[in-house]
Amino acid sequence: MILSVQGLKFSYPSRPVLENVNFALEKGECLAVLGTNGAGKSTLLKCLNRILKPQGGIICLGEEALLQLNLNALARRVGYVAQKQENPRNTVFDAVLLGRKPYIQWDVTKKDLEITVQVLQLLELEDLALRYLDELSGGELQKVVIARALAQEPDLLLFDEPTSNLDLRNQVEVTRLIKKVVKERGLAAVVTMHDLNLALRFADKYLLLKKGAVFAAGGVEVITPENVESVYAVPVVINKYQEIPVVIPL
Numbered sequence: 001m002i003l004s005v006q007g008l009k010f011s012y013p014s015r016p017v018l019e020n021v022n023f024a025l026e027k028g029e030c031l032a033v034l035g036t037n038g039a040g041k042s043t044l045l046k047c048l049n050r051i052l053k054p055q056g057g058i059i060c061l062g063e064e065a066l067l068q069l070n071l072n073a074l075a076r077r078v079g080y081v082a083q084k085q086e087n088p089r090n091t092v093f094d095a096v097l098l099g100r101k102p103y104i105q106w107d108v109t110k111k112d113l114e115i116t117v118q119v120l121q122l123l124e125l126e127d128l129a130l131r132y133l134d135e136l137s138g139g140e141l142q143k144v145v146i147a148r149a150l151a152q153e154p155d156l157l158l159f160d161e162p163t164s165n166l167d168l169r170n171q172v173e174v175t176r177l178i179k180k181v182v183k184e185r186g187l188a189a190v191v192t193m194h195d196l197n198l199a200l201r202f203a204d205k206y207l208l209l210k211k212g213a214v215f216a217a218g219g220v221e222v223i224t225p226e227n228v229e230s231v232y233a234v235p236v237v238i239n240k241y242q243e244i245p246v247v248i249p250l
């Protein structure tokens with residue numbers, strides 16, 4: 001087990017957001033966190049990365065309580081890819097090397113440089129290594145941010161809407177890439193998403209949030225027309241194409 005969340009509860013000062021959230025992830029599993037705008041998806045990721053402190057519940061990373069880890073240990077074990085602006089005058093190489101920050105004591109070591117090169121190769125970014133971030137396309141930039149999270153060598157990856165602003169080809173490419181590295185490296189990933197059909201092609205498990213509570217959690221069997229309609233307030237049918245369910249709004 002990489003991640004286990006039991007009874008997680010979080011409120012902003014005037015607003016309860018998450019209530020009794022439970023799920024667990026094994027090595028190699030990707031969880032899609034789904035729900036309407038404001039359902040609490042980003043808040044959940046921030047609790048898992050300790051940007052926010054939950055008011056209740058237990059989060060375990062492997063055998064250890066996540067809330068007890070020191071921040072450097074946390075940074076080595078959890079890679080968080082937020083929806084945020086990058087420093088445009090960093091090169092791709094430097095942006096990925098920044099992922100090694102939790103390991104660097106005085107200076108960058110040979111190992112830090114080797115891991116950076118290895119991750120750039122894995123994501124096929126070598127040819128872009130010396131480009132500045134503001135000279136990249138949205139898809140390329142998203143790959144750089146994923147590369148940086150991998151350079152951290154974490155057990156758990158957290159992605160906040162990694163495919164927003166990407167075209168169809170890059171949406172598919174980025175989600176395939178996340179799935180591939182999670183499987184190959186035996187990591188776990190929690191990914192917030194809006195596109196149900198993309199989630200259905202990519203995730204092993206699903207967490208459907210409705211007004212901060214878990215409406216349904218589990219494998220693909222929880223993506224039913226009834227559940228989707230209850231969460232998104234849109235009637236849908238679900239057909240299968242090559243064994244993959246496809247959600248069609250009516």
Ligand SMILES: Nc1ncnc2c1ncn2[C@@H]1O[C@H](COP(=O)(O)OP(=O)(O)OP(=O)(O)O)[C@@H](O)[C@H]1O
Pocket residue numbers: 012013015017035036037038039040041042043044
């Ligand atoms: N810093 C904050 N202070 C108070 N309330 C907040 C804060 N950040 C978010 N909220 C509120 O908490 C709720 C959950 O927000 P969150 O960003 O987690 O939703 P989300 O599911 O990620 O939404 P979206 O799909 O639009 O990104 C919303 O009602 C939001 O207005």
